[in-house]
Amino acid sequence: MNDSINAEDDRHQSGEQTAGDGVPTRPLCLHELHVQAGDRVLLSDTSVTIPAAKITVIVGGSGAGKSVLLRVLAGLLPHDGDVISWRGQIGAPENIDATKASGRGAMDQTQRVGIVFQQFALFDELSPTANVQFAIDHRTNRRKRPLQSAKAWLDELGVPARTPIAGLSGGQKQRLAIARTLAADPDVILYDEPTSGLDAASGRKVAELIRQTQTNHSRTSIVVTHDYETLLPIADEVLLLDSAARQLVSIPESQWDQIADRMESVALEPKEPSDQTVGSQIRSSVSRTVDQFLTNTGGALVAAAKLPIDALPIVPRIRWGTRFLMHYLRLVGGPSAWFYLVLAGLIVGFTGTYFTFRFLPFRLYTQPLLIDELLSSIGFALYRILVPVLATVLIAARCGAAVAADVGVKRYGGQVDALKTLGVRPQAYLLVPIVLAFLIATPMLEWLAFSAAKAISLVTFTLSHDEIGPHFWQQHFYRNLIQSDSRLFDGWGWVMLKNLVCGVGTAAIGYYRGIAPKQSASDVSHAITSTVLWTTLYVLVVHFVVALLEF
Numbered sequence: 001m002n003d004s005i006n007a008e009d010d011r012h013q014s015g016e017q018t019a020g021d022g023v024p025t026r027p028l029c030l031h032e033l034h035v036q037a038g039d040r041v042l043l044s045d046t047s048v049t050i051p052a053a054k055i056t057v058i059v060g061g062s063g064a065g066k067s068v069l070l071r072v073l074a075g076l077l078p079h080d081g082d083v084i085s086w087r088g089q090i091g092a093p094e095n096i097d098a099t100k101a102s103g104r105g106a107m108d109q110t111q112r113v114g115i116v117f118q119q120f121a122l123f124d125e126l127s128p129t130a131n132v133q134f135a136i137d138h139r140t141n142r143r144k145r146p147l148q149s150a151k152a153w154l155d156e157l158g159v160p161a162r163t164p165i166a167g168l169s170g171g172q173k174q175r176l177a178i179a180r181t182l183a184a185d186p187d188v189i190l191y192d193e194p195t196s197g198l199d200a201a202s203g204r205k206v207a208e209l210i211r212q213t214q215t216n217h218s219r220t221s222i223v224v225t226h227d228y229e230t231l232l233p234i235a236d237e238v239l240l241l242d243s244a245a246r247q248l249v250s251i252p253e254s255q256w257d258q259i260a261d262r263m264e265s266v267a268l269e270p271k272e273p274s275d276q277t278v279g280s281q282i283r284s285s286v287s288r289t290v291d292q293f294l295t296n297t298g299g300a301l302v303a304a305a306k307l308p309i310d311a312l313p314i315v316p317r318i319r320w321g322t323r324f325l326m327h328y329l330r331l332v333g334g335p336s337a338w339f340y341l342v343l344a345g346l347i348v349g350f351t352g353t354y355f356t357f358r359f360l361p362f363r364l365y366t367q368p369l370l371i372d373e374l375l376s377s378i379g380f381a382l383y384r385i386l387v388p389v390l391a392t393v394l395i396a397a398r399c400g401a402a403v404a405a406d407v408g409v410k411r412y413g414g415q416v417d418a419l420k421t422l423g424v425r426p427q428a429y430l431l432v433p434i435v436l437a438f439l440i441a442t443p444m445l446e447w448l449a450f451s452a453a454k455a456i457s458l459v460t461f462t463l464s465h466d467e468i469g470p471h472f473w474q475q476h477f478y479r480n481l482i483q484s485d486s487r488l489f490d491g492w493g494w495v496m497l498k499n500l501v502c503g504v505g506t507a508a509i510g511y512y513r514g515i516a517p518k519q520s521a522s523d524v525s526h527a528i529t530s531t532v533l534w535t536t537l538y539v540l541v542v543h544f545v546v547a548l549l550e551f
């Protein structure tokens with residue numbers, strides 16, 4: 001009894017509250033938080049405590065830094081990023097060390113922050129139930145029983161379980177996003193501009209939904225918005241991101257009617273007009289292009305070097321790892337790819353066989369002497385060089401582009417960030433399954449192309465040499481391929497090596513091009529184009545280098 005009273009006292013002192021579903025929630029402290037975007041300081045050593053189990057609305061003018069702050073709180077920004085950097089401590093009061101110099105950003109690892117993204121960032125390829133189940137399976141504390149089942153979450157928030165994500169209305173998607181965030185059992189829940197793009201009536205409904213969710217599962221909720229009019233009625237606390245003072249300022253309820261006057265848009269200082277001459281403009285543009293090329297090449301080399309570490313198969317849940325693997329296997333090695341590769345095999349098998357005999361010099365005399373040698377050379381060239389080159393170049397272009405598009409859309413649509421806020425490294429469910437899918441699919445597709453090339457070669461030869469017949473083809477086509485003491489084709493190791501090296505490289509390039517930050521849809525399209533260029537170049541270089549060793 002005494003123990004429970006003492007525990008209650010401790011919780012009270014640290015500001016901890018018990019949520020509606022019995023989960024203790026803690027306040028979120030920001031200690032000397034300093035955030036900078038380029039040269040502009042957005043927050044200067046601000047310290048504030050966001051109360052537990054309450055709704056805190058953070059408002060601010062356009063450009064004040066609300067979105068950046070939200071991404072910092074969600075743990076989505078490294079403390080020393082290229083453009084945005086931050087330092088200070090973020091976490092539960094008992095984990096803030098006020099004596100520590102805040103030279104570096106530090107997040108409290110015991111506090112899980114969930115986020116309801118503005119664009120929802122749902123996993124499109126999964127059903128609504130699977131979206132919520134994913135969050136349950138990656139909840140903060142997996143030793144604890146889940147709060148409720150996926151179905152119960154969907155029922156509570158009124159989301160149809162069987163409709164595919166694409167078929168849900170905007171409101172249903174938002175409810176599903178809230179269900180998924182809550183199902184992961186976070187300590188803090190962030191809402192990113194939840195009423196953006198909605199008319200007044202729909203905005204009010206969303207505000208009511210947030211209030212209702214808060215009543216049922218009272219977490220420490222933070223709503224970041226510029227639409228204060230719609231969201232003030234549900235606020236327990238209001239913080240203003242004051243862009244002049246560069247501080248988060250608590251606004252007492254008596255002053256909420258003055259918020260509009262205090263929310264200034266940030267006017268960015270105009271850049272000095274450039275007095276560069278045409279010559280110096282060209283020079284700086286060339287130097288920018290060279291810089292970009294070196295950065296991209298450096299990025300690709302660093303990515304290749306990091307691959308073995310990143311791809312360490314640390315998959316939090318085998319069940320989900322398998323599901324992502326199946327998705328990428330379908331994308332990389334599904335039936336549409338079979339059609340592609342079979343067609344390529346037919347073209348190279350037919351042309352290789354037909355034109356070798358058709359344009360043979362002094363055909364009437366040379367053919368009877370060379371026919372068996374020619375057939376075995378065709379078999380060798382198709383097996384060891386032509387089909388592997390053609391198949392891997394096609395796989396690099398088609399499947400590399402497909403993977404860059406898939407990962408790029410996940411990055412642009414926020415699903416990669418959603419994975420991170422659910423405590424999952426994107427490498428675990430994206431890179432590892434993609435590499436495995438290429439390791440399985442590349443040899444399989446190449447074998448399919450070679451089978452098609454063999455079959456069409458046999459048909460072409462038989463039709464153009466009806467006096468000889470298929471048995472002769474059978475006898476000589478394989479002559480340079482099969483060693484008497486082996487059941488495998490001679491040189492299969494080289495073919496396999498080329499397939500696997502090309503497959504892994506294509507997977508890595510597609511993944512890293514796709515996962516790079518995306519500000520717009522055109523960044524996704526740029527990632528796809530550059531993947532095709534880099535993967536095809538890479539595959540040709542691999543074939544050239546391996547050919548030097550092989551022959």
Ligand SMILES: Nc1ncnc2c1ncn2[C@@H]1O[C@H](COP(=O)(O)OP(=O)(O)OP(=O)(O)O)[C@@H](O)[C@H]1O
Binds near residue numbers: 061063065066068
């Ligand atoms: N990736 C980035 N690259 C360069 N500058 C950035 C980047 N992200 C944010 N900024 C800068 O940080 C500042 C704050 O941007 P932020 O998007 O957080 O503003 P906001 O308060 O959310 O504005 P709004 O309500 O208009 O969306 C802006 O000046 C913006 O130019």
